[in-house]
Amino acid sequence: MFWIYVIIIATLLIALVELYIFISAGEYMWCIIHNQIPFVASSKYLRRAVVTEIQRHFPHATSVVDIGSGYGGLARHIAKNCDMTVVALENMPFTIMIARIMNFITRSRVKIIKCDAFEYLKSSPHFNIGVAYLGPNVNPRLKEYTKQFDVIITLDVPIEKLKPTRVIDVGHGCTHYGRHKFPHKLFVYDFTK
Numbered sequence: 398m399f400w401i402y403v404i405i406i407a408t409l410l411i412a413l414v415e416l417y418i419f420i421s422a423g424e425y426m427w428c429i430i431h432n433q434i435p436f437v438a439s440s441k442y443l444r445r446a447v448v449t450e451i452q453r454h455f456p457h458a459t460s461v462v463d464i465g466s467g468y469g470g471l472a473r474h475i476a477k478n479c480d481m482t483v484v485a486l487e488n489m490p491f492t493i494m495i496a497r498i499m500n501f502i503t504r505s506r507v508k509i510i511k512c513d514a515f516e517y518l519k520s521s522p523h524f525n526i527g528v529a530y531l532g533p534n535v536n537p538r539l540k541e542y543t544k545q546f547d548v549i550i551t552l553d554v555p556i557e558k559l560k561p562t563r564v565i566d567v568g569h570g571c572t573h574y575g576r577h578k579f580p581h582k583l584f585v586y587d588f589t590k
């Protein structure tokens with residue numbers, strides 16, 4: 398009897414993992430087809446660098462939004478280390494479900510909003526800081542939203558034709574977009590200066 402339970406539980410777990418792989422691959426393909434950057438989690442080096450940047454240069458900021466938050470790892474890392482309202486914007490349903498489960502498990506206070514980030518930002522409240530790990534195809538869109546923020550921090554890729562206030566060389570790792578390799582850097586655009 399014991400072994401029957403073990404086999405049933407193992408079969409269920411394998412089915413769950415396969416379902417996870419199947420649905421996340423489906424969302425990934427959807428993103429590629431619709432020219433949207435798919436979910437790829439930021440590295441621990443990037444997350445640490447973002448928190449250090451916020452703590453060092455923007456200690457009085459009260460709100461931050463992750464524009465395209467994926468499973469919410471970066472947003473939760475900021476919420477854990479910085480005393481401010483943290484909002485995470487994401488539009489892929491399965492990715493949001495995982496982000497909500499992770500929020501529940503870690504008891505995170507990150508507020509996850511299911512939306513197209515760019516539609517949301519058209520009429521959103523003002524945020525002190527926006528962080529974006531969106532890549533070279535999507536980053537140019539951020540230029541239309543500079544009034545929504547005091548500061549925008551982009552990960553690895555600059556905003557085309559916008560001069561950053563600072564560039565932080567993270568020192569470890571890189572992100573590949575197609576055949577191009579982008580070493581881990583933060584591009585900080587401080588619009589209050």
Ligand SMILES: C[S@@+](CC[C@H](N)C(=O)[O-])C[C@H]1O[C@@H](n2cnc3c(N)ncnc32)[C@H](O)[C@@H]1O
Pocket residue numbers: 428433434435436437438439463464465466467468469470471486487488489492512513514515530531
């Ligand atoms: C490279 S991942 C970054 C995840 C997270 N910010 C991190 O650093 O770990 C980009 C995420 O942005 C989401 N995304 C891309 N365009 C979006 C849009 N217009 N609205 C909402 N989410 C978007 C994708 O679904 C994906 O989960």
